[in-house]
Amino acid sequence: MIDKVAWIRLENGRILSTRSHGKSVYYIPGGKRESGESDTDTLVREIREELDVTITSASTTHVGTFQAQAHGHPNGTTVRMTCYAADYEGTLTPSSEIAEVIWLTYQDRGSVSPVDQLIFDHLHEQALLD
Structure with a gap:
């Protein structure tokens, strides 16, 4: 089980997504929890690292917790995404690991x-995503 926390950012019926270098699939921003981190701690750290915003x-x-087969991992490896909506400060800027930011x-x-x-x-x- 891969335990991840993700940021759900919706604007005008679209969702913020990212694509990492070398990947062909888009992912909702976020990442894996480090030892001792709360969901909020993980969210703040990962989004700062990926998109340079606070x-x-x-x-x-x-928003919800979702579980499915982990993309790019052996069959049977699941990922659990605990998702949060949140406001932010700053300008969305892709980090070195992020190749593209897209709505x-x-x-x-x-x-x-x-x-x-x-x-x-x-x-x-929920009529939140067009």
Whole structure:
């Protein structure tokens, strides 16, 4: 089980997504928890590292927790994504590991990882993702 925390940032019916160098699939920003970190600590650290912005900790709201086959891992390896919406300060700027920052719609569902597809479905059903 891969335990990850992700940032759900929606604007104008689109969701913020990223693509790492050497990857062909988009991922919702976030990452793996380090020892002793809370969900919020992980979210703040990962988003600062990936997108050079500061998550406003007090604004975090749990969106949901989703589980699926981990993309690019052996069959049976699952990823659990605990997702939070939050405000941020700064300008979204891709870090050295991020090749592209993009805003996606539900029509882009086929371009994201399996767990992100579940998140896209959930947000679309909630009428939050066009």
